[in-house]
Amino acid sequence: MNEQQTLWQFMSMESDKLLNQTLQHIGLTFISLLFAVAVGLPLGILIARKRSLSGTVLGIAGILQTVPSIALLGFMIPVLGIGAKPAIVALLIYALLPIIRNTYTGIIGVDKHITEAAKALGMTKFQILFKIELPLAMPVILAGIRTATVINVGVATLASYIAAGGLGEFIFGGISLNNTNMILAGAIPAALLAIVLDALLALIQKMNFKKLRKILMVLPFVIIVLSAFYVLPSAYGSGLKAGFTPEFMGRQDGDLGLKTAYGLKIRTVVISDAVMYKAAFTKELDVISGYSTDGRLKAFDLKILKDDKGIFPPYYAAPIVLQSSLEKFPDLENTLNLLAGKITDSVMTDLNYRTDYLHQSPERVAKDFLVKNGLYKSPKNGGAGTIKIGSKIFGEQYILAEMYSMLIKGNTNYQVETKTGLGGTKICFDALLNNQIDFYPEYTGTGLLAILKPDSRVIGRITPDKDKTYAYVRNEFVKKYKIKWLKPIGFNNAYALMMRQKQSAELNVNSITELKNHLDKN
Amino acid sequence: MIELIGVSKRYGSAIAVNQVFFKVNEGENLVLLGTSGCGKTTTLKMINRLIETDEGKIMVNGKDNRNQNAEQLRRGIGYVMQNIGLFPHYTIEDNIAVVPKLLNWDKKKTADRVRELLLKLHLPENCLKFFPAELSGGQQQRVGLARALIADPPVLLMDEAFGALDNVTRTNIQQEFKNLEELKRKTIVMVTHDVQEAFELADRICLMDKGQVMQVGTPKELLFNPANEFSRQFLDGQRLALEFKVIRVKDIWSNLPDGKNKTEKVLNPELSVWEAMEKLRSETVEELTFHDGKGIVKTLTFDDLTKAFNQYKNSWHYE
Known part of the structure; x- marks a missing residue:
């Protein structure tokens, strides 16, 4: 009982972040779904037309599906950097297989006599596809989209590793910080999201043809609106950009301390420490929360900003x-x-x-x-x-x-x-x-x-x-x-804030206080 | 008018249709008859190019069917199939109106034509909003027929159209089909393996075996003047019944004794021998009286009928 109350307290205390993360999560799920449908549906149609290609296409999509999600995100970074792009592409790849496979299965499952009748009445190939095959395959295609959606809700939690946001920020922050409430504050909404979306899509899938036709007119717009949750917030702002680990975000000797002790206000994304240093090096991030003994400090020519107010405790x-x-x-x-x-x-x-x-x-x-x-x-x-x-x-x-x-x-x-x-x-x-x-x-x-x-x-x-x-x-x-x-x-x-040596020299920022002053001026 | 000139179709090394020639006159109903695998369905489907020919030429209304856009060609040819092939996600009204939509008819014209066909095919008005699964098999087949007839195409192709129906329903629909005014001016090619159906509906029959035409002729010619051993054997099982049905009283008119000119009700000699026999049995009368419309009246008993029938049959053999 006590546990529940404190969870509730945590969630209401962090309601701003929770709402933001949930919207990001929904946005990320749907934007990648949108692209996955845009790619997967035509591919599914193509291999239903040219069956000889089906083995190859389904095979490749199947192999991509088996790549562990963390590894897939890792592969994306050298090509697409960090943030939204690699996350969307990775999610798209995961959503692809169920959509392609179900489109293919749905279309080849349409009764041959019905397509023959359509042909005999004088319908063109396009008319047969859009008026007969796709509508009749729709319940199966929707089942694929439903599977893809649920997969995406799950995989999207990993997006927080590469600064793409979502409920993973709480989940992985909570694991790092040994904070069960924080884990649950991320995990429960993510699970609910999966359950609710699954149920809604199940409902659509079981509708009769008439209602389905209307819903299918509206559905793309709904998906685009939901996608916008993700695109809009990331479109603002300029100046310096910080990338902090989920752990750092939740700690008194981390982001919270920076805010209270220094009054530091900086545009922040959450990111895994595995890719954070590289991102600073490639100028995708300007300030990161590193560890003072990390080897990449040397490798990427980064400078530790002096903790002149002593908020980072010793980590011997x-x-x-x-x-x-x-x-x-x-x-x-x-x-x-x-x-x-x-x-x-x-x-x-x-x-x-x-x-x-x-x-x-x-x-x-x-x-x-x-x-x-x-x-x-x-x-x-x-x-x-x-x-x-x-x-x-x-x-x-x-x-x-x-x-x-x-x-x-x-x-x-x-x-x-x-x-x-x-x-x-x-x-x-x-x-x-x-x-x-x-x-x-x-x-x-x-x-x-x-x-x-x-x-x-x-x-x-x-x-x-x-x-x-x-x-x-x-x-x-x-x-x-x-x-x-x-x-x-x-x-x-210990924790330390770091910048590129060069940028630190250009801006003349050597300590956290100087960083704050620089940010306040601009 | 349809004409097949030396048409062949191969699948790999197997030959499905081999050098087929025949001609269907305007307004005629030609039935392609044969066992399964004889190539009759393949032949039918080559007419509207659901299957493309390998050799030969098919003329539809005087034009080579390969010189026309396939979709345009098909919109001008009605097609009815055994599996009906109604679109399960379309209402009955939308199902019937597929071709008018493709041809961009205006709504009023389409709706009027749909209702006209509904009446002719004895379908209830309220079925228009239903989906195909909500109708009985017989009703579905009527809808399939309406869909084929809606744009009033001069040519109608039917692939085992009544094959999936139960006996009673099939007999009913066949009767209606025969009497449908709209169909009398159409050039129809029908495929069936049912000999009774072929004899019931055909003007001429094209008997096929192993991809080849064995004989083309009227039902009478097939019965009494088989071109080869295959034609003879194919009908042997049902020969007598078919003969009674094919021969009409007027055919054996000259072999019948002159009438006694009684004043009872008078029958038309268009009746088949089979139907005359049925009347003698069911109405428990000794005699029937026929009037040929030219003042000649004949009265006959069961014995007169069989005697004249046998004489008529024998006359074929000496031709």
Whole structure:
């Protein structure tokens, strides 16, 4: 009951964003549907006419359908950049197969005697298509459009990864922030949208021919109007453009802090960190919310803006381990602490640069580092039990997981099983709590703000000091979760606002305050 | 008028229609008769170019049908098919009015013509707003006929048009079809595998087998003067019944004894022998009296009838 009330509170508090995201979501769904129908319907008609092409066309559409949606969005970025265009194209591709297939099936399913009669009465091919075949195939074609719509509502949640908006902003923000209400505030409207659209289209599909004819006259206009939800809001504005991750959007030490502490007002899109840096480099974005040790900082020649009001808390990385695992594997703590204090900010940035930009494998980068620092030992292949290492889904965590894996194999008799790529903080931390993994590298700031969530007075008191922050999370984690923070690895992967070096110099913007002043002037 | 001159159609190596020649005169009803697969439907469909010929030439109203736009050609030829092929998403009115719409008739003219046909074909007025699925099979076939007749085409093609109906309905519709004034001036080509139907409706019959024409002739010629063994055997099963139906009292007039000039009701010698026999049986009378309209009256019993019939039949064999 309590949960429901707070969800309701969250939704009413964020009602502006919710409405905006919902409209974007509807718009995105329908604009891509419109294009998918415009492409799929003629293709379906074509292959119903030339059956020899049907295998090829349906095959290609089927293969496109099996490409994972995230990967498809990824493929789009080099060609179409970020934002609306790649999202619409990706959704169009997903919607294509059901529309082509059902148009084809619908038309070839029309009774041959009826088309022969039409021909015998003197109808031309076009008249037969538009007066006979399409109307009779319409229930089947509508079923295809219905499937495509429901698929699109689902896939459109991923559009938030590439700054195309939609309810995915809440869903992925919520996952990153361990905020169930935020997840539900995105997921429930998305699910309702799918159910309502499905039911409406089912209704149309079952109508008799007379009513159907009228509805089909109106339907294109409805779809165009709904598409406009998406096109219109994105058509305004100029000046600097910011791209923030869904996680950053919802955090006190993120967008909210920028607004309250600095009063920063900037046109903002939500985007996945996987494509954010590149987008800044290609000038599609001007300001991004990066991590201070990210390798792409170096690769894309970006500059960190000074956090002169100190709103970003320290994010010192350290392994967090279940106490029960430390007892079960007595050699574990000392082994993990071998890395303590060894990796500075610049070293970590360099390591990240190698994986993210030079495309070296995390395994190789980890081994090179350990060898260079005299920490590498060849595996003992012992049989004293298996330790499960987790990591979040980005490069730095992969490297750390590999280092820990090698250290454990070289210094102890334990075996290692790595579970890398566990999505966001919530997924990783839940895996640890439920003993699916024994430890993973976490950041003090994340532990404080995303997991413990103390009130703002506590945060204000401890975050300016990195040691106080570390001490606080260490004590609270033992008390609340029986999880131990081991010694920090050394680097501080805090949030930072970044700009291109060149633009920063041209505008003479070096700190967040200067950025705000620049924005207010223009 | 329709004329087929050396028409052939192949599907791969199989020959479906092989060197067919025949001519259908204006106002005549020619029936293409044969077993399934004999090429009769293919022949019919080549007339309105639903199937294109491989060889030969088809003249429709004096013009080679390939020299005309196929759609224009078809709009001038009525077509009725076994599966009826009504458009399920059109009302009955829209179904009947397909061709006028293609020909851009004005609404009033179309509506008047639709109602005229409704009356002629004994369809209820209120059915116009219905969809085809709401009508009985017989009514649907009448609608199919109305659709073919609406633009008053001089030529009508019918592909097993009554084949899907039950016996009773079929007999009724055949009778109406025969008596429909509108059809009497049309050149009609019909396809059927039903011998009874062919003999009932045809002016002439074109008997086909394995893509070839075996014989073209009037029902009488087919019965009494078969051109070959195939023609003879094809009719053997029903020969007697067909003969009774084909021969009319006037045909055997000279073989009948002179009348006693009774004053009872007088019959027309257009009656077939079959119908005369039916009357003798059903009305339980001993004799029937006929008047040929030229002052000659003949009265005959069952015996007179069979005797004259046999004499008439024998006379064919000596020709």
